[in-house]
Amino acid sequence: MKIDNLFLLFAAMMAVTYIPRMLPFVLFGDVEFPPFIRNVLQNLRYAILGGLILPGILLINEDPAFGVIGGTVAFILAYLDIDVVFVVTGTIGVMALYTLAV
Numbered sequence: 001m002k003i004d005n006l007f008l009l010f011a012a013m014m015a016v017t018y019i020p021r022m023l024p025f026v027l028f029g030d031v032e033f034p035p036f037i038r039n040v041l042q043n044l045r046y047a048i049l050g051g052l053i054l055p056g057i058l059l060i061n062e063d064p065a066f067g068v069i070g071g072t073v074a075f076i077l078a079y080l081d082i083d084v085v086f087v088v089t090g091t092i093g094v095m096a097l098y099t100l101a102v
Contacts, residue, residue, distance in 0.1 A: 070095045
């Protein structure tokens with residue numbers, strides 16, 4: 001692939017991702033949403049993230065308890081507002097102990 005085509009491809013990908021992210025700010029920047037809609041929009045990212053992660057948690061291993069325990073530990077550590085590095089390493093540590101115990 002030529003460098004010119006590669007640059008054009010990167011520019012097109014940047015435009016495709018930038019425009020949908022900026023449109024809400026431009027169109028709804030001054031709009032004040034009702035509290036219910038504001039709460040729904042604030043919690044939407046967590047619902048989407050949960051929907052993306054949950055199937056992986058249940059299907060990561062033949063033993064469904066493996067994923068459920070790992071997901072529960074990660075959720076509890078994240079809920080305690082621990083830094084993400086410690087959430088990941090803590091979950092890996094608990095899963096290593098679970099693997100050794102089983």
